[in-house]
Amino acid sequence: MKKIFVFLLLTRCFTSSSYAQNVNTILQKVKDKLNLVNDYEASGEMKTKVVFLKVPVASVKIYYKKPDKLKIKNEKGISFIPKGAVSININNVLTNNAFTILDGGIAKLGNTNVRVIKLLPEDDPDSYRDDVVLSTLYIDDNFLILKAKTTTKDNGTYELEMSYGKYAGYGLPDKVIFTFNTKDYKIPKGVTFDYSEDQKKAPDKTKARKGTIQITYKTYLINKGLSDAVFK
């Protein structure tokens, strides 16, 4: 009986150690893939869905440069970019190496089995990510991040859903859906002098708290060298 107990204890210790190591390995493999990209210039279409915002579909260019520079530019007009959109590039979530890795186990996203990994950033006052409290990554068998949740101190929770295609080898998605928190929008009618013949009603506040932007990437130009001036 004593032997069996010792055997079980050793087995448990061994498996949990390899399990934890496995999480580190997975994350390292994800990073290795992402590290293949030093910079990119992508073009795509951006759809914004916020209850109070009526905007056209925008043709955008997205510029990224290591370690954490990201810029979204509308090619023809104006774009309203959500705060925290820097997370659209998943590299930026993993930029800060100083985090504690927690294993969140295995979950299902649709029909796909994913490994859930939680990242708890350690205090780094110099990091621009010091607003982040917790990042949760959902990683598939190909070491691609399908979903990421970032909880911040001041700006609520951001959620990122990604689907991959021909740039999967670089860990770059074909489509990104970025979900963010919104606040109420209202301007006094005495300021706007609205034409109110249509008697527009206030939006339902209970379902108006989330907004999304969806970027569908058409092309990527990877590692062609990008000037810092692009990000100003």
Next chain:
Amino acid sequence: MWNLLQFELFKIFKKPRTYIAFGAIAAIILLIQIALLTNGKEYVKFMLSSLDDTLDIPYDQIRNGYWIGFAILNLLLIHVPILVALVAGDMVAGEANMGTLRLLITKPISRTNLLLTKFFACVIYTFILVVWTAFLCLVVSVLLFGTNDLVISKEFELLQIEKTDVLWRYIAAFGFGTVGLIVVASLSFLLSVLSDNSIGPIVATVAIIIVFTIMSEMQIPIYDKTVKPYLFTTHMLGWKGFFYIDSDVDGQTIKGSIQHFSSIMKSFAILIGYIFLFVSSAIIIFKKKDILS
């Protein structure tokens, strides 16, 4: 009748007070443009401050010529009708005041034709004033600030119109605005028929517009349901409807669309009705009036 119309236009444009309107509009618009050139970003921030925590707002891009033009038109809601009343209120009462009205009706032309000619002269003056306003407000703003997408702030919504979709909306809005101002001109014209002194109709028109505008914008339910739908000042804002772009279920704007076109057409019909009411009342009263001055 054409000769009489030319004569009426000559009288309008010979009076220095006519040019007060053009000068005042130029001064107001240029002052606003200078202010927005230097502090426009702060003004945009004031309008969109509630979004600052959620979105990165490209303030400098929003402050473009199309947006400045729209902002100026908002600020001129009360001023331009006053300037129209300045001329329309003087059309008949001014003649009575100078003692030329009795002489005028001895001419071989019916009172109806005389009054219609004077009214058409008012309409032409109003149209020229709108063209002048459009030139300063839109053309000069675009030259000074350039073009980009137009962002419209409504009470509960923020609308973005692509820059290639903006110009026709301005043309339609100025057309609608002209009809709105003709209502003011016809009201002032009616009051002018009732008076022997031009100050009275001008002041009365201004007072009516101010009171009606306050009632239109106060958002008090009892007025909103009973009085507001019938006030011409409510429908004069219909020009803004051309800038309320429609969107699909996902909130993506549809190029070339208007949210409530039928409401705009209804407002247009009501304004035409008001013009008909005021002008026909003026004709009926004038035909029966004993002209002693």
